[in-house]
Amino acid sequence: MNSSSPSDRASLPVQTIVPTMADIRAAAARLAPVAVRTPLLEVPALSRRVGGRLLIKAEALQRTGSFKFRGAFNRISLIPAADRPKGVVAFSSGNHAQGVACAAAMLGAPATIVMPSDAPAIKIENTKGYGAKVITYDRLKENREAIGAKLAAETGATLVKPFDDPGLIAGQGTVGLEIAEQCLALGLTPDQVIVPASGGGLLAGVATAVQSIYPNARAIVAEPAGYEDHARSLEAGRRVAINPGASTLCDALMSPEPGEITWAINSRAITGAVAAADPEVAEAMRQAFLHLKLVVEPGGAVGLAAALLGKLPTEGKVTVVVCSGGNVDPELFARILGRAI
Amino acid sequence: MNSSSPSDRASLPVQTIVPTMADIRAAAARLAPVAVRTPLLEVPALSRRVGGRLLIKAEALQRTGSFKFRGAFNRISLIPAADRPKGVVAFSSGNHAQGVACAAAMLGAPATIVMPSDAPAIKIENTKGYGAKVITYDRLKENREAIGAKLAAETGATLVKPFDDPGLIAGQGTVGLEIAEQCLALGLTPDQVIVPASGGGLLAGVATAVQSIYPNARAIVAEPAGYEDHARSLEAGRRVAINPGASTLCDALMSPEPGEITWAINSRAITGAVAAADPEVAEAMRQAFLHLKLVVEPGGAVGLAAALLGKLPTEGKVTVVVCSGGNVDPELFARILGRAI
Numbered sequence: 001m002n003s004s005s006p007s008d009r010a011s012l013p014v015q016t017i018v019p020t021m022a023d024i025r026a027a028a029a030r031l032a033p034v035a036v037r038t039p040l041l042e043v044p045a046l047s048r049r050v051g052g053r054l055l056i057k058a059e060a061l062q063r064t065g066s067f068k069f070r071g072a073f074n075r076i077s078l079i080p081a082a083d084r085p086k087g088v089v090a091f092s093s094g095n096h097a098q099g100v101a102c103a104a105a106m107l108g109a110p111a112t113i114v115m116p117s118d119a120p121a122i123k124i125e126n127t128k129g130y131g132a133k134v135i136t137y138d139r140l141k142e143n144r145e146a147i148g149a150k151l152a153a154e155t156g157a158t159l160v161k162p163f164d165d166p167g168l169i170a171g172q173g174t175v176g177l178e179i180a181e182q183c184l185a186l187g188l189t190p191d192q193v194i195v196p197a198s199g200g201g202l203l204a205g206v207a208t209a210v211q212s213i214y215p216n217a218r219a220i221v222a223e224p225a226g227y228e229d230h231a232r233s234l235e236a237g238r239r240v241a242i243n244p245g246a247s248t249l250c251d252a253l254m255s256p257e258p259g260e261i262t263w264a265i266n267s268r269a270i271t272g273a274v275a276a277a278d279p280e281v282a283e284a285m286r287q288a289f290l291h292l293k294l295v296v297e298p299g300g301a302v303g304l305a306a307a308l309l310g311k312l313p314t315e316g317k318v319t320v321v322v323c324s325g326g327n328v329d330p331e332l333f334a335r336i337l338g339r340a341i
Numbered sequence: 342m343n344s345s346s347p348s349d350r351a352s353l354p355v356q357t358i359v360p361t362m363a364d365i366r367a368a369a370a371r372l373a374p375v376a377v378r379t380p381l382l383e384v385p386a387l388s389r390r391v392g393g394r395l396l397i398k399a400e401a402l403q404r405t406g407s408f409k410f411r412g413a414f415n416r417i418s419l420i421p422a423a424d425r426p427k428g429v430v431a432f433s434s435g436n437h438a439q440g441v442a443c444a445a446a447m448l449g450a451p452a453t454i455v456m457p458s459d460a461p462a463i464k465i466e467n468t469k470g471y472g473a474k475v476i477t478y479d480r481l482k483e484n485r486e487a488i489g490a491k492l493a494a495e496t497g498a499t500l501v502k503p504f505d506d507p508g509l510i511a512g513q514g515t516v517g518l519e520i521a522e523q524c525l526a527l528g529l530t531p532d533q534v535i536v537p538a539s540g541g542g543l544l545a546g547v548a549t550a551v552q553s554i555y556p557n558a559r560a561i562v563a564e565p566a567g568y569e570d571h572a573r574s575l576e577a578g579r580r581v582a583i584n585p586g587a588s589t590l591c592d593a594l595m596s597p598e599p600g601e602i603t604w605a606i607n608s609r610a611i612t613g614a615v616a617a618a619d620p621e622v623a624e625a626m627r628q629a630f631l632h633l634k635l636v637v638e639p640g641g642a643v644g645l646a647a648a649l650l651g652k653l654p655t656e657g658k659v660t661v662v663v664c665s666g667g668n669v670d671p672e673l674f675a676r677i678l679g680r681a682i
Contacts, residue, residue, distance in 0.1 A: 033527075039377050039402060044443075045470060058402065060634040061380060102385075129386060186374075286671065293401040293667030295634040326634030330627065334675040 018265050019166040021212045024173035024205065027074040031174055034106060035070055036062050038175075040182040040320070043291040050307060050314035053188060056288075057179055060296050060326030064130075066252075067175055067202055067324050068099030072160060074171030076100070076107050079158050084109040087157035091144040093119040095252055095325050096162045101132035112157065114147050122329060163199030164259030173205030179320055180213040191317040192218040194274070194303040196324050197230050198255040200262035206322060207269035218271040222306040224250035224281065224299070229257050230266065231273035239263045249278045249332075249341070252299030252325060274312060276305035282341040284308060288323060289337065300325035359606050360507040362553045365514035365546065368415040372515055375447060376411055377403050379516075381523040381661070384632040391648060391655035394529060397629075398520055401637050401667030405471075407593075408516055408543055408665050409440030413501060415512030417441070417448050420499050425450040428498040432485040434460040436593055436666050437503045442473035453498065455488050463670060504542030505600030513543045517550030520661055524555070532658040533559040535615070535644040537665050538571050539596040541603035547663060548610035559612040563647040565591035565622065565640070570598050571607065572614035580604045590619045590673075590682070593640030593666060615653060617646035623682040625649060629664060630678065641666035 041056045063069045076088055087110040090100040097113045104111035113127050117136035128134055137147055152159045161168065176193070183190050193210050195203040200221075207219040221230040226246025233240050241257035248254065258266060276284070281298045284305035288296040296304070303321045307314065335341055382397045404410045417429055428451035431441040438454045445452035454468050458477040469475055478488055493500045502509065517534070524531050534551050536544040541562075548560040562571040567587025574581050582598035589595065599607060617625070622639050625646035629637040637645070644662045648655065676682055 036380050036382060039380060041377060041402060043404070061382060061399065061402075063384070065632075065634050289636055289671060289674070291406075293406050293636040295630055295636060330630060330678040333630070334678040337671040337675040337678075 017166050018261060019170035019173065019205070019208065021208065023166065023170035024177055024209050027070070027170040028174045028177050030074055030077050031070055031171065034063070034073060035174070037178060038062055040179065041292050045291050046287065050319060052314045052317040052319060054307060054314070055183070055318065055320045056292055056304065057175060057320060057322045058292065058294055059175060059322055059324045060294055060300055064095070064098040064102045065325055065327040066095040066099065066300065067172055068095040069102055070174050071168035071171035071201060072096070072099035073103035073106070075160050075165060075167040076103050076109055078167045079109065083156070083158065086155060087112060088160050089114070089148050089151045089157045090160045090162070091115070091148045092162055093251070094123050095327055097123065097127045098130065098327070100160050101127045101130035105131040112151055114144050114151070116144070120329060123327065163201030163255070164261050166261060169201050169205045169262065169265070171205070172202045173209045175202065175322060176206035176209030179206065180210050183214070183318070183320070188318045190214055190217045190320045192220055192312065193320045193322070194220040194222050194306050194312070195322045196253060196299055196302045197221045197223055198253040198299070199259045200230060200266050201259065202322065202324060204262040204265040204269070208265060211269060219269045220272040220274060220306065220312060221266070221270050222303040223273065223275050224248040224253050224302055225275045225277040227253055228273065228275045229255065230270065231275060233258055233263065233267070234270060234273060249281055249298035250302055252297065253302065272312065274306035274309060276302050276309060278341060280305040280309060282336045285333070285336050294323060295326040295328065295333065296323045297325045297328035358507050359602060360511035360514065360546070360549065362550065364507065364511035365518055365550050368411070368511040369515045369518050371415055371418050372411055372512065375404070375414060376515070378519060379403055381520065382633050382635070386632050387628065391660060393655045393658040393660060395648060395655070396524070396529070396659065396661045397633055397645065398516060398661060398663045399633065399635055400516060400663055400665045401635055401641055405436070405439040405443045406666055406668040407436040407440065407641070408513055409436040410443055411515050412509035412512035412542060412546070413437070413440035414444035414447070416501050416506060416508040417444050417450055419508045420450065424497070424499065427496060428453060429501050430455070430489050430492045430498045431501045431503070432489045433503055434592070435464050436668055438464065438468045439471065439668070441501050442468045442471035446472040453492055455485050455492070457485070461670060464668065504540030504596070505602050507602060510542050510546045510603065510606070512546070514546030514550045516543065516663060517547035520547065521551050521554040524659070524661070529659045531555055531558045531661045533561055533653070534661045534663070535561040535563050535647050536663045537594060537640055537643045538562045538564055539594040539640070540600045541571060541607050542600065543663065543665060545603040545606035545610070549606060552610060560610045561613040561615060561647065561653060562607070562611050563644040564614065564616050565589040565594050565643055566616045566618040568594055569614065569616045570596065571611065572616060574599055574604065574608070575611060575614060590622055590639035591643055593638065594643065613653065615647035615650060617643050617650060619682060621646040621650060623677045626674070626677050635664060636667040636669065636674065637664045638666050638669035
């Protein structure tokens with residue numbers, strides 16, 4: 001992983017190692033044989049609705065049902081071969097768990113995933129289905145970071161963080177590299193890229209790649225209402241945490257604070273923020289069903305919701321939205337199709 | 342359109358002009374800037390279930406929500422520029438209607454689509470949404486072919502048939518060309534390709550392309566129970582029609598008889614047939630939702646149902662399935678997710 005240039009580093013809030021475009025290209029080469037090159041979809045009905053071109057990066061189609069596979073595979077690839085048999089440890093209640101479990105199995109590293117005991121059964125099952133060992137903990141009484149760190153220390157396993165890691169961010173950045181390449185093939189210059197954010201790893205990677213190729217492209221962060229830690233941090237001019245008590249459909253986007261490394265990137269990259277409430281997210285999921293034929297989970301649809309809300313200037317512009325995941329329970333999806341939400 | 346070689350033609354039941362690989366490659370060049378290169382998806386859960394590699398060609402993601410756009414765009418491209426302003430006419434209750442309407446609009450040909458008055462409102466709306474003029478008819482009292490032919494004769498418009506046309510078949514064949522290219526990139530040789538069939542246009546195109554590159558690949562036709570006109574024709578050794586009274590979820594696959602040109606191709610290409618009943622189709626749609634994050638309509642899922650039924654030899658084999666469309670009403674999809682079917 002390359003460090004940023006000395007002049008950049010001097011002005012960062014902390015000395016932070018951020019991934020470069022070279023790291024993202026290296027990740028793309030590692031991922032080419034194993035990841036889905038997800039299509040950039042466009043349908044007239046949605047483009048008409050925003051009065052411009054609306055391009056959807058269909059990352060719900062990625063292996064394990066979300067972009068998380070990219071970062072996990074790249075990060076675990078960077079573990080020296082001699083250390084891989086000692087395994088990897090991760091904590092997550094959902095998409096990161098599945099991404100790490102799948103990537104670890106493909107790379108010959110035993111995986112232990114620390115998951116809350118009240119995580120959806122389907123997510124625990126899927127994670128086990130990729131061959132990982134799952135350790136559950138009590139969300140109210142125990143600290144998952146401490147459990148993960150203890151496991152790593154005891155076994156020599158490598159902790160694969162959910163977002164605040166340069167190797168992980170470089171992997172997520174391949175989403176942005178593909179967007180840039182696909183826009184190039186279409187002869188379109190993206191005016192703005194809207195990316196859902198929790199800790200900000202996907203956004204940091206996508207912004208780095210897209211703005212490296214299209215320097216004038218705006219990066220817009222999409223967050224669930226009640227979890228606008230990036231919007232608040234932008235206002236404050238520094239990384240701030242929100243009070244994470246709000247209820248939201250977007251179970252994948254409940255991080256209370258931007259990451260340290262991700263914020264070092266995103267604080268410079270982001271030029272706008274939009275929050276979407278549950279009914280708006282549900283409507284975006286219905287639009288994805290009807291027009292894109294894509295199953296998008298709530299957290300994965302918050303960017304599309306942001307695009308359709310009419311709060312961003314989309315008239316006559318090329319807007320790219322990342323639909324980042326599709327791991328949603330059938331019961332919830334059926335309720336949303338039935339307009340119960 | 343090239344004719345087949347003289348020796349082939351002598352042995353065909355009628356002198357039929359069938360599209361060649363060169364026609365399919367020409368169609369691919371026309372479609373490259375406008376069609377979605379749909380991904381070939383694989384998930385461990387489904388591959389494990391068949392005991393081999395199961396690759397899904399996600400054609401539900403195609404423009405207009407089904408493969409029909411490919412054939413329509415290629416066919417309309419072949420109309421001389423001077424004749425395009427006279428327009429195109431098509432009859433269809435669903436996916437072909439939307440494919441023709443969209444392609445015609447892109448190619449500057451006014452489109453008139455003859456649809457049954459009891460077609461789902463959403464399909465009529467979508468067809469109008471692409472700018473087509475919709476003429477409805479009474480399914481019980483009027484003949485849609487006659488209405489279409491009369492319109493074409495009166496206006497000089499070109500009739501775009503739903504499946505029995507070499508230019509259309511060549512367009513559908515680009516699905517097969519992409520499958521072959523994607524298998525090549527994965528280093529996999531397809532043992533069999535399962536394709537849903539109504540009139541057989543998609544199957545004819547896919548079989549031509551895939552078997553041209555992988556001559557040993559088997560072509561399997563998947564049909565809804567009650568609409569096994571291809572299976573019956575294979576048994577009879579000639580093109581036969583079934584009695585189309587059966588009820589089926591697969592509204593897109595209700596043609597009672599293989600086409601003449603498609604049968605000239607498919608009678609040689611097909612090496613097996615599988616039928617799936619409604620509950621099996623519904624289960625395939627749930628699997629596509631859960632594991633592929635793909636919205637697949639009943640007719641589009643019959644091939645996946647065939648792969649999962651256990652009637653085909655899939656153990657240790659590379660099986661490719663085309664999921665051909667995703668235009669399904671939200672109410673029906675919600676019922677299927679809820680296991681009401």
